[in-house]
Amino acid sequence: MGFDCRLWENRPELKFQVLKECDSNIALGSKRAYFNGLSFVIEPKGIARVKGSIHRFFNNGSHNADRFTFENFTIAVNDLLAFGINPETAILRSFEIGLNLDTTTCKIDNKTFLESILYCKGAKRSDMEIHEKLGYGYVFKTTNAKYKFYDKSIQSDIQNAELLRIETKFTRMRAVENYGLRTLSDLLDKEKLSKLIVDKYLKPIDETIFFEWEQIKTTRKIPTKYKSKFKDLRNPDWWIKDERSRIDRHRNKLLLEKLVTLYAKRNIKNILKDLISLELQAFTRNKNCYEYTEFESLNNWNKSDNAKKSVTNAQRIVGCDLHDQREGKKKKKYCLICGKEITGQKTDSKYCNDQRKCRDKAYNLKVSETRKKKKSDKEKEIIKLIEKIGDKLSLTRTTNPNRKKTKGVKTRKTSIIVTINGKRKYYHGSQARFFLNEFDKKTDKPNKHPKPE
Template sequence: MIDLIIIELTDFDTQVWNKHPKLRFNSLTSDDSGEKIGSSKAYYNGLEFTKEPKGKVKIKGSIHKYYNNGLHNGDRFTFDDFEKAVSQLSEFGVVPEKAILRGFEIGLNLDTSKSKINTKTFLDSILYCGGIERSDMEINGKLGYGSKFKTANVTYKFYDKMEQACLQSEMLRIETKFTKMRAVENYGITCLSDLLDRTKLANLISDKYLKFIDKTIFFEWNQIKTTRKLPTKYKSKFKDLRNPDWWIKDQRNNTNRQRNKKLLEDLIKTYAKRDIKNILKGMILLEISAFARTKKCYEYTEFEPLKKWNCLDENAQKDVTNTPRIVRCDNHDQREGKEKKKYCLTCGKEITGQKSDSKYCNDQRKCRDKAYNLKVSEKRQAKRSQKEKEIINLIKDLGNEFNLIRTTNPNRKKIKGVPSRKTSIIATIGGKKRYYHGADARFFLNEFDKKTKTEVLTQCPYDTRLEHAQ
């Protein structure tokens, strides 16, 4: 769980490092005087040991990699392992109570090879993270394998650990990096020994790591490609909610964000084939339980705040060890014989009990008729749009060659009880006549007026048609 650490040692005798056989310090020297310039540094098993000219001594690097003899940090790193790694630092004169923290990381490696979803899908589904602008991470000189969300004191990261550490299996890394220690000062964490305090560490993980997962929205575009199945009142809103730029373009207050976040996640749970966030939280919870469990016992009472995350109840416990487990990660029940839930395509009402081929609820045919009318309206609109394009191209090509006579006022409003006069146009082109009536004719006149404002139009008797002058 703990990975990168940056510590500054106080009351430290540098002779311990100078005489240590595993440390070989290098520094820049002046060509003229031969004096050392800048800091002296040594490297051992993933850690960087620094002696600064002003007397400060620091250690920076991955304590996880140090525990693995400098090979990698792509496996599970439990709290017991962290305690052993800190104790091993004593050979370099590190006293945890005198090692001041200047920065550190907490994170988990999630083995996605055992999941139904690969690492790339998880990374591509990140839509929103606490109103923070997203930026790509560069991993091994390449982009597209991770994202980070940077604030003044903390940086949140999601990236492909297999690509970064050159591992053999799929691995997703989610971590929180504390770049400023004021981010953790309320938890009483100032030195390395405080990270060995189970209570302090549990509260920190719960508030600064797990809550940030809760604040993040994961949305798979392919799961809800269109708004066809969504209730009508949510269709327009949904187009904004699935846009990552929409969440950060305005300075929205927290209440507004939470309300919209809850709406989107409810729509995902109801209409998407799977809830990727629910799957991810299940994987995190299993990894958290493995991190906190000790070899002495299966109950990890010291990490009580972590047990309460994700609202686990007694039904999600193993009978013997009482170790939390995930009953099912996916949002939908996949057991045989379980009828899959169906919803009305218009209003969203559940229609699971209706016929197998039902698409709409049996509410006096309102939803079915509404859907039919919508389809008819869309077809009419498509046909009208095609006709309007034809008219625009006709006017554009022939332009002032027309000599039109107005029969009715196209902007005249229809009066109830008074029969309206029908506008008609006959355009003769190349010896062939084209007819336009009603709305098409009025659209023709409007567009023609825009094109030829200087034309003189004269009023004709009732029901006279306009004809193109050849």
């Protein structure tokens, strides 16, 4: 806000280009300049944007495949001040957090890690295209974020190395609005950043379901009561079925992890979490001390009691982001009729399930409103008809609308036939009586209708 774009235009390292029309030489679209891995954009309305990798910017635009610590991030943000980018006023529109994991120490290749992912946040797996080839990475796209797992060494053309990249990209800022993240300076706040990494990066990894097929090729060792179930649990499509609830998914996740622990030679998810823990320790280090004490929550996330909530000791439920609601606490819902809380019912529930009373009452109200609307529309039509035809209208053969009902005697229904341009229109019952009353008001001849023969 209030940024002077001339500051960028006057810097010699920023060489802006813009697409122009051949005949008139009129600029079409935004001005763009590329420098050290960042794209500086000036839109026609004067709005300035910066896109790209701040990790690559820190490495002078060469690559972003090495370790990027919090101290490196702080230095890179300070370097942006030279371009007039103030962290306090630079508003975030989207950003990503991720780690480059060296998998050579565990002797498991990246492809094995990638192929072992069965389920992530309820999203269907999509292939990432790296150098116009598929099979080196996968994306799980949800409403507000993308979860990426891919081979960083292939993407960065690094020889004789195994780097696995695990990344979370927040495509909409409403995904992190509960963490007070709005500007670039908010990412420098260690408390906010720690909470964000634990909740939005590490927790989804903890909830992601991994299964290494080669470790349990057959069901021979599996107990008979689990054999049939195990065939479902190792199928990726089975996990993302719409009818599967969070609790059911979590229960089956625990069963699969139990079977892996008992009958597989290794647990690939635990190995991956150990690699992440080591990289997090490196992320928190600086030149003066081994690690920041402010990031203690990151260093402790992989301990045995970390997967439990501090209050209830209930294990984390497997998450699913296939919704268009804002992430955070689940909003309470109440019955539209009696006001009873129905948060635990189905997503589309509007009424409580107590003996169907509220749903029946809501249905009756809906029917009543429909009838009222229909009656009102018909009455408007009658008034318009009377005003249009006026004194030319004559009524014949109608019952007396003022006739009193006698108990036990069947009352004949009032009916009216109106002929307009050779076409007949019929009005019966309450509509006919309304017609008669309005016609009397129009002609000032109350109760002068001919008696039925």
